[in-house]
Amino acid sequence: MxxxxxxxxxxxxxxxxxxxxxxxxxxxxxxxxxxxxxxxxxxxxxxxxxxxxxxxxxxxxxxxxxxxxxxxxxxxxxxxxxxxxxxxxxxxxxxxxxxxxxxxxxxxxxxxxxxxxxxxxxxxxxxxxxxxxxxxxxxxxxxxxxxxxxxxxxxxxxTLDEEKISSTKIRELLKAGNVQEVGMLLGRPLAFYGTVIKGDQRGGRSDILLLTYRLTRMYYCQK
Missing domain, CATH: 3.40.50.620 (HUPs)
Known part of the structure; x- marks a missing residue:
């Protein structure tokens, strides 16, 4: 492109x-x-x-x-x-x-x-x-x-459920923490971008698995 x-x-x-x-x-x-x-x-x-x-x-x-x-x-x-x-x-x-x-x-x-x-x-x-x-x-x-x-x-x-899909609606849902419905309106999982920096190197396999679990719950569950 x-x-x-x-x-x-x-x-x-x-x-x-x-x-x-x-x-x-x-x-x-x-x-x-x-x-x-x-x-x-x-x-x-x-x-x-x-x-x-x-x-x-x-x-x-x-x-x-x-x-x-x-x-x-x-x-x-x-x-x-x-x-x-x-x-x-x-x-x-x-x-x-x-x-x-x-x-x-x-x-x-x-x-x-x-x-x-x-x-x-x-x-x-x-x-x-x-x-x-x-x-x-x-x-x-x-x-x-x-x-x-x-x-x-x-x-x-x-529309979705007879309501217009709009950026304004998505911002409202994000503010409310309703990530699941945001994904439905976007037609894809919500993505987050950030910078990874070197820390205290305390993370092990169990910490990584716990973080993955929490991020998964954050996407699939409403607050």
Whole structure:
């Protein structure tokens, strides 16, 4: 998977890029709802004999715009997000830096630069995806901004037990310690990353087995 980190304005020329089908969104968690969007893009790319891509952003818009809850603790850091997207057979990943300059772009300016400008020929997004200044662009009005350069698909909400699967819901479950249900919404075990450092070397086989047992219980049991 080829990864490009972009800022506004980027310097990639559409004539340098292949025709592409892309999913777009922040995709924190890459949960089952996100996977539906991404898998639809990958399948459409195969059908059209094009490359597949994901367009995502970093940091979370709430960090830049200072609105409400600031999502500085991500469900999937960039490293893990890349790994999950690789497993979903995405060919290209565009990580766009979300900053105040980007947030001030009009919906048409955003589409011109990051969709048409990246040679995206078909765009897939969730039904509630918004873009441009104050989110004034969305999947209901995107046809006004395509300039007939690309087509698009909006994916309806994905639910579990009649409740929408969302990153917000997953954060609530993590806060409550409900790791089992988090795994169900993600469609994979929740992963933890950290740095192993040299300690007092007191660990023996019994300590390792006990730690494995506790981690297993933490995943499969609710607090």
């Amino acid at each position: 080829r990864t490009n980190q972009l800022t506004y304005p980027h310097t990639l020329g559409s004539d340098e890029l292949p025709h592409t089908v892309s999913a777009i969104g922040f995709f924190d968690g890459v949960h089952k709802g996100h996977q539906k969007v991404i898998e639809t893009a990958v399948e459409e790319a195969k059908r059209k004999n094009m490359e597949s891509a994901v367009i995502t952003f970093h940091p979370h818009p709430s960090v830049v715009l200072k609105k409400g809850t600031q999502h500085v603790k991500y469900i999937t850091p960039i490293r893990e997000k890349k790994e999950v997207l690789q497993k979903l057979h995405v060919d290209r990943l565009y990580i766009i830096e979300f900053n105040k300059e980007l947030s001030s772009l009009s919906p048409q300016e955003f589409i011109d630069h990051f969709i048409i400008g990246l040679n995206i020929k078909h765009l897939v997004a969730g039904f509630d995806y918004s873009y441009g200044y104050k989110g004034r662009g969305n999947m209901d009005v995107i046809h006004e901004h395509t300039r007939d350069a690309f087509t698009h698909t909006a994916i309806d909400k994905v």
